[in-house]
Amino acid sequence: MASDMPYEILVYKGWEFKGWVGRPLDLKPTIRHNLKSTATFDIDADHLRAADLMEPGARVKIYRHGEYQMSGPVRLVGGDFSQAAKLTFSVEDDFRILNNWLAWPKPTAPLTGQDVEYRTITGPAETVVKTVMAEAAARLGFPLTVAPSLGRGASGTYTFRFHPAYDRLFPAVDQAGIGVTVRQEGAGLLLDCYTPRVYAHHLSAESGTLIGGTYSLAAPNATRVVVGGQGEGVAREFKGFSDGARESDWTDIIEVFQDARDSSVGDVYATRAAETLADGAALAGLSLELSETKHFRYGGSGLRVGDWVTANIRGQLYTDVLREAQLSWDKGGDKATPVIGERKDDSDAKLAKSIRALKRDNTDRMTR
Incomplete structure (x- = not known):
């Protein structure tokens, strides 16, 4: 590999190594914290690895300066028929399993044995993530290794009823103070967690960084939350939560409603309110x-x-x-x-966030 090429792309068919993309025409990875990373890269149509990358089950690992960045399947291939043809490959990070696997109410039972309405788990964020994903992998027969839990992250209560695991785990897991990673390791995937570091130096133009x-x-878009619990009509339980400091700082009151019909546990109301207020912060x-x-x-x-x-x-x-x-x-x-942080003026991020919220609400309604 040329010394000025900082990246390395390893190509796999399933878990079987096929070779390297030594020097793509270009490469654009976007590496994310507690979200699915993505990457696109272009190669010449007659590249030695082109056929491997176009096969069903094609996967890649991407390194930068020898450091792992992401791994995952090729999800989209595009090209043209011009003389100087090139191929474009789009890759999704293996973190995607959190979005793609459902958390069943009773993961050890068949569909005909789902005799509980919701699965409720209380514990440190890391333990909950690893428990839910290990159970899903066992149910699906998928080669996922889950690293032992160290009990990191604040404790919380999580409920599941055929929701994509990510929709119920986040943003609570993120707010609990841990990160989650999934990467290809041998003939399967490895899921683990980490505690974010505090970077010691300030970044500024003056320092040259x-x-x-x-x-x-x-500005914030929520200062008070009304949480609606179980029950119908006048029998439904409601609880209110507010952030007085936020209202004082901004001289503003913004009320929002958050559904918590999936659990009668009082702690869930406070958890949902905290998530909603955090999501609506400045x-x-x-x-x-x-x-x-x-x-x-x-x-x-x-x-x-x-x-x-x-x-x-x-x-x-x-x-x-x-x-x-x-x-x-x-x-x-x-x-x-x-x-x-989160860019409020990023239209793609806003759209993705809105779609996730809509999907979560639809799942809640469909699985009741």
Whole structure:
């Protein structure tokens, strides 16, 4: 591999290694914290690995500067019939199993034996994630290894009734203070958790660590939550929760409703309210272009997805989680753009979030 090529793409058919894509025409991975990472890359149509990548079951692993970034299946192939034809491959990270596997009310029983309405689990976030995913893998007969739980993350109560696991685990798991990873390991996948680091240095243009970027600051869209529990009509239970400090800071009151019909456990009401208030908090979103050197860069001992990062923007300090890193490589060179916090002005992110919320509500209605 050429010394100026920082990436390595390993190609697999299922779990069987086939070879390398030594030098793609371009590569654009987007690595995310507690969300499915994605990547696209282009190669010449006559590339040695083209046929392997177009086979059903094609998978890749992607490394940057020798450090693992993501693994997952090729989900889309595109091309044209021109003389200088190229092929474009789209890859989804193996984190996708959290979106694709359902959490059954009684995972050890067949469909005819689902004699409980909801599965309720209370415990540290890491333990809940690993329990739910290990049970799903056993039910599906899928080669998923789940690392032993260290009990990390705040304790919470989670309920499931044929929901995609992700829809019930998040954002609570994220707010509990842990990250989840799924990667190809041998002839299967490995699921584990990590505790986000606090990045020790402040990023700023003055320090030379930033060469550009954009930011957005958004006011909160929820200060009070009415949680609706079980029951019908006048018999239905409701509880109210509010963030007094937020209302005082912003001189504003914004009420929202959150359904919690799936459980009669009082703790669930408080959990749903906390999730809703966290989701509606004020947001500072930063998209930053790094000035990478041998002493400072994304990856390795430098910045990593999941880190708590502080950036100095026009004299104001903003601290949030590094949610994603938009990486790219082409003939123009290597580039890393970390996104800290959540960008309110990112239309793609807003659309994806709205679709997830709609799907979650539809699942709640369909499985009752």
